[in-house]
Amino acid sequence: MIVDSYRFLPRTFRPLYEGRGPFPGEEDPVWKPFAKRLSESRIALLTSAGLYLKESQPPFDLDGERARPEWGDPSWRSIPAGAEARELGVAHLHINDADILADPEIALPMRLLEQLAGEGLVGGAVANHVAVMGFQDRALNDWRQTTAPQIAAHLREQGADALVLAPA
């Protein structure tokens, strides 16, 4: 089965995504072989579903996006692997968040990853995964200069061997 990338996208949006090619300056392949065994590797997850901890973290800045529709909050949140569904909020204006709130594993499968670690498929999971909000301005300057380096530093601190990126 070949996945139809545009099956769930409104037809009029397709030209906004199709055939755009790489970002300028990002044409070259990025590749690093995965040298370790999966069963000895610590894995991190990143979701772009806009998850945050309701009690201790601010939601992503949706008012800012409403004021400037072409801008999206470029900050990120550290999500503890043991966070319960009831502790998580979703701040994302581009998706219906009902299913994610009912079962955050569909965006950030932290419990499942722990289970796979328990079964020995992976060596382990980081203590703190990562959440961002996926709608971003086209230039991505904040991402390049601040967000991505901060997330990379966080992943190094967590001892992550690899990151699974999950778009929302």
Place this chain on the structure above:
Amino acid sequence: MMPALAEERRAPRIVGVEFPFGHAFGMPRDRAMQRRVLELALRVLAGAAGFGTRVDLDVEWPVPIREAYRAWQPKEPSPIVKKMLEARATS
């Protein structure tokens, strides 16, 4: 969900799923489906032979397309979509 876009943006390893937006790992509370996605992602992570490896998951979304298409969308249009719709209406 949009593996063609991931290829264009030069992602090194890609798993394609034909799921509605907001559901990268599948249906709520369907642990078997979620496990199939995450296991495939981990196997592609560790086993891909080179840049641009893409493996699509052979799982059909178990909700009729019209219903699923409506269900993933926010209750009101996002600010950028609203702006586009307003611009289209005035042009």
